[in-house]
Amino acid sequence: MPAAKKGLAKGKVEEPSLLDQLIGAVSAQKAAFCCGGEVQLSNNEENLLSRFENLTYDDGKATSASIVLRWDLPSGKTVRKLALPPSEAADGAAVIEGLLKHCTPATFGKAGEEVLDESYRKAAKLDAHQFSTNFNPHDVGIVDAISQILLPGIAKPFVDGKSTFEDNLGVAAELYKLNIYSGPSGKFRAHVDTPRGAKQFGSLVICLPYPHEGGQLRVAHQGLETIFDWGQKEANKIQWAAFYSDCEHEVLEVKSGHRITLTYNLYVRERLGGVMRQNTSVNLKQYALSNKFIDALKAPDFMTKGGVLGFYCQHAYAHTNDNHRNRLPYALKGIDAVFYSTFYHLGLDVEVRPVMKGMPDEDDRKLRKQLQGAELVGAKLHGVILSDVGGCEDEGSATMIVKSKWLSEWYKGIVWFNEPGPRELAMVHMAYGNEPSLEWHYSSAAILVKVPASGSELRDKVTKG
Ligand SMILES: O=C(O)CCC(=O)C(=O)O
Numbered sequence: 441m442p443a444a445k446k447g448l449a450k451g452k453v454e455e456p457s458l459l460d461q462l463i464g465a466v467s468a469q470k471a472a473f474c475c476g477g478e479v480q481l482s483n484n485e486e487n488l489l490s491r492f493e494n495l496t497y498d499d500g501k502a503t504s505a506s507i508v509l510r511w512d513l514p515s516g517k518t519v520r521k522l523a524l525p526p527s528e529a530a531d532g533a534a535v536i537e538g539l540l541k542h543c544t545p546a547t548f549g550k551a552g553e554e555v556l557d558e559s560y561r562k563a564a565k566l567d568a569h570q571f572s573t574n575f576n577p578h579d580v581g582i583v584d585a586i587s588q589i590l591l592p593g594i595a596k597p598f599v600d601g602k603s604t605f606e607d608n609l610g611v612a613a614e615l616y617k618l619n620i621y622s623g624p625s626g627k628f629r630a631h632v633d634t635p636r637g638a639k640q641f642g643s644l645v646i647c648l649p650y651p652h653e654g655g656q657l658r659v660a661h662q663g664l665e666t667i668f669d670w671g672q673k674e675a676n677k678i679q680w681a682a683f684y685s686d687c688e689h690e691v692l693e694v695k696s697g698h699r700i701t702l703t704y705n706l707y708v709r710e711r712l713g714g715v716m717r718q719n720t721s722v723n724l725k726q727y728a729l730s731n732k733f734i735d736a737l738k739a740p741d742f743m744t745k746g747g748v749l750g751f752y753c754q755h756a757y758a759h760t761n762d763n764h765r766n767r768l769p770y771a772l773k774g775i776d777a778v779f780y781s782t783f784y785h786l787g788l789d790v791e792v793r794p795v796m797k798g799m800p801d802e803d804d805r806k807l808r809k810q811l812q813g814a815e816l817v818g819a820k821l822h823g824v825i826l827s828d829v830g831g832c833e834d835e836g837s838a839t840m841i842v843k844s845k846w847l848s849e850w851y852k853g854i855v856w857f858n859e860p861g862p863r864e865l866a867m868v869h870m871a872y873g874n875e876p877s878l879e880w881h882y883s884s885a886a887i888l889v890k891v892p893a894s895g896s897e898l899r900d901k902v903t904k905g
């Protein structure tokens with residue numbers, strides 16, 4: 441830590457205690473600037489077949505098949521292949537020499553230009569379009585681990601005009617280069633990677649199983665550093681590290697062998713919610729619901745005057761919690777997501793609203809009659825309403841109090857598909873009586889779709905699709 445160094449130079453201030461150092465290392469997310477690990481290789485076909493059998497990592501580690509690299513020869517007509525770890529029989533060393541022959545020297549970015557300088561970076565490279573591999577960091581849980589450790593430090597809620605959400609974000613790892621740092625002098629001096637666009641937040645390095653010594657990766661951030669030493673004599677595992685773009689890092693000199701790596705750019709991207717977007721990769725027309733609904737709309741006697749379809753969400757979303765409500769509709773899942781996105785993509789007016797079904801018994805007969813078959817639909821999603829109204833006799837019935845404080849409208853004639861699902865506390869107010877007490881009201885999240893009337897422009901548009 442810089443402060444400690446200054447103190448020591450004067451010979452007055454003592455080294456911070458181990459505990460202080462530990463606290464310093466954990467504070468303000470400092471410790472979560474990089475992560476890494478290893479994945480064992482499995483040569484046994486049976487093990488590979490069952491490698492996704494374990495639900496948790498407590499039950500067994502993820503393993504990887506041995507890795508195959510294929511690359512194009514400059515003519516573009518022939519493809520070469522290298523299996524890793526190298527088998528002696530296949531004369532791995534000769535194949536590596538062949539691979540190196542088809543690589544070009546790796547450059548690095550300096551003041552916006554690609555520079556070749558072997559005193560700074562000595563390595564060979566293939567660009568992502570020049571090779572392919574059966575290895576994918578998603579398969580062995582590496583991308584999930586990065587999402588869990590590095591993403592929270594950068595996933596600030598982003599605003600898309602409608603909602604703010606950070607739980608919906610995930611990590612995309614894009615293959616960037618194959619690099620070979622060969623002994624005795626392969627290296628990459630201390631540098632910071634150039635992010636490729638605003639959504640890149642870090643880099644992932646996968647060290648493939650090939651014998652080498654040295655070539656440690658040093659990653660530094662705010663006075664802390666981690667060293668990843670991947671040298672191995674008997675290459676039997678894949679090792680990896682991921683770090684934020686603003687971390688200084690370097691590859692120390694490789695002493696012997698070849699340090700073969702795959703590098704990936706890490707991007708932050710929407711993980712949940714894509715189904716609800718205009719440019720989704722899901723074809724909503726393939727939902728049975730979509731076609732059935734279009735058929736119904738085509739029938740002249742189906743909701744001729746238009747109306748409202750209602751579907752109570754089947755999953756719980758904490759929709760009256762101020763921190764969570766903005767994530768709807770993007771956090772909808774399962775059948776709720778299918779229902780919402782089907783109608784949304786047909787171009788209809790669809791919203792998630794809180795609904796209070798079954799208001800308390802209403803004493804006032806006139807009001808009771810009026811409200812028969814009506815549901816109280818919240819005007820929008822919002823936090824729990826706490827009110828001190830209701831403590832006196834003349835403050836009206838519970839129904840009237842809720843209606844006056846809980847921003848809502850009465851809806852009659854909603855065509856419901858199902859019964860209310862999970863309920864959340866929506867409003868609390870005083871209740872008049874001998875003893876002071878509280879009255880609690882609950883709402884369910886529901887998806888409401890406005891069905892256009894027969895002959896309307898919108899209905900014609902939807903049916904002609
Ligand atoms: O190979 C490594 O460990 C790091 C490589 C690196 O820093 C880079 O490709 O920018």
Ligand SMILES: [Fe+2]
Pocket residue numbers: 631632633689
């Ligand atoms: Fe780098």
